[in-house]
Amino acid sequence: MKVAIVGCGxxxxxxxxxxxRIAGMxxxxxxxxxxxxxxSLADKTGAAVYDSFDAMLEESGCELVSVTVPSYLHKEFTIRAAAKGKHVICEKPIALKVQDAEDMIRACREHNVRLFIGHVVRFFPDYVHMKRNVENGALGTIGxxxxxxxxxxxxxxxPWYADESKSGGVVCDLMIHDLDFLRWTLGEVRSVYGLSRKAEGIEYASATLVFESGAVANVEAHWGYPGAFFTAAEIAGSTxxxxxxxxxxxxLQIRRLEADSPAGVVEVPQSPGFVTPYTRELEHFVDCIKSASEPLVTAQDAVLALELALAxxxxxxxxxxxxxxxxxxxRQEGWTCSS
Incomplete structure (x- = not known):
């Protein structure tokens, strides 16, 4: 399968x-x-560089487009790719407005192409293991x-991350990872309560989620943390x-000769496995296209994660x-991550 990438950060x-790393791609x-x-990305992949997105869609022969542009541009490039009959893998968040997200889904449906959203935490082994322990009852009743x-x-x-109209801020860009994971693992959310503080070079947010099951979760996201990127999660039940x-x-620790990301770019979470969660995620999406099967994370899941962030x-x-x-x-009519 031939793929094109728009957004080379x-x-x-x-x-x-x-x-x-995916056979046949x-x-x-x-x-x-x-x-x-x-x-730089062309040198890494052997791909051709195109001066315009439209030219790439018309001339490259791609069947699939990875949309890795800033969040506020997700809708535009997804709909343009769909109109040309290309499947789309778009990074999270799906969009910054619920209406934009629904427009993306509608456009892909109308042009008979698939839309996948990169909520990669669902492919991290630790998080998969936590969900499995909830599902199999090992933790008892989740509290x-x-x-x-x-x-x-x-x-x-x-710099565009500092503009909330373009990034959605720390909630829509960073916290949304855990909002999606917790909804995936613990079920639908009944209510949320959020707090946020901003200072020069710092943005922090916390949220308390009450689930329909009665479980309660606290979620934190912090930009400007004085240290290396890290994640932590805990789920406690009756047993x-x-x-x-x-x-x-x-x-298990593995060192690779070449890093996935070039110097001077935004940090992305890593996993110690030899096959990265990003590779597992993209391979899964490609398999879903080939087999016409449902993905582990649907576009509608991404809309619901966005709704939680907006809340x-x-x-x-x-x-x-x-x-x-x-x-x-x-929320669908009025709230946006840029308001």
Whole structure:
């Protein structure tokens, strides 16, 4: 299968490197407004550099497009690719507005192409293991959960992250990973309450989620953390606890000659396995195209993760808890990650 990549920053390089590890995949085109970034990815993948996205769609022969542009551009490039009959793998968040996300899904459906959203945490072994322990009853009745991820401020590498109208801020860009994971693992959320603090070079947010099951989770996201990027999660039930902490020593450590991301780009979470979660994710999506099967994370899952992020932001704005059921229509019509 031939794939083209639009957006040649850190995640564009991650996608490019991952496709190179998947049998039968060929990166045939790359495009970025910054030619140097495009040429760097082209050197890595052997792909042609295109001066325009439209030219890449028309001339490269691609069947699939990886959309790894800034979040506020996801809708535009997804719909343009779908209109040309290309399947799309788009990085999270699916969009910054629920309506935009639904427009993306509709466009892909109308043009009979598949849309996949890169909620990669579902492919991290530790998180898969935690979900499995919940599903098989090893933890008993789930009472509480905690999740946190923190790292340097991505605006230090890419200034657009500092503009919430383009990135959605720390909630829509970073916390959304754990919002999706917790909903995937613990079920639908009844209500959320959010807090947020910002200072120069720092953005922190926390949210308390109450699930329909009665379980309660606390989620934290921190940009500008003074240290290396890390993640941590814990789920506690009546008969056991399962936890993951990326700062703890790992029993398996692998060093590769070449890193997936070039220097001077935004940090992305890593896993110690030889096959990265990003490669597993992209390989899974490609297999879903070939087999016409449903993916582990659907586009609708990505919409629901976005809705949770929007609810956190709305709670931060109003200082009140937000009921998901009562305010779903209001969120779809009025709330956006850029407001």
């Amino acid at each position: 850190g995640l564009g390089h991650v996608h490019g490197g991952s496709y190179g 060929q990166v045939v085109g790359v495009h970025d407004l910054v030619e140097e970034r495009a040429r 509480t959960a905690h999740a946190k991820r923190a790292g340097g401020h991505p605006a230090d590498a890419r 056991g606890v399962v936890r993951s902490d990326s700062t703890q020593a790992k029993s 956190v932001r709305e709670s931060v704005r109003t200082g009140k808890a937000v009921s998901l059921q009562e305010t779903r229509q209001e």
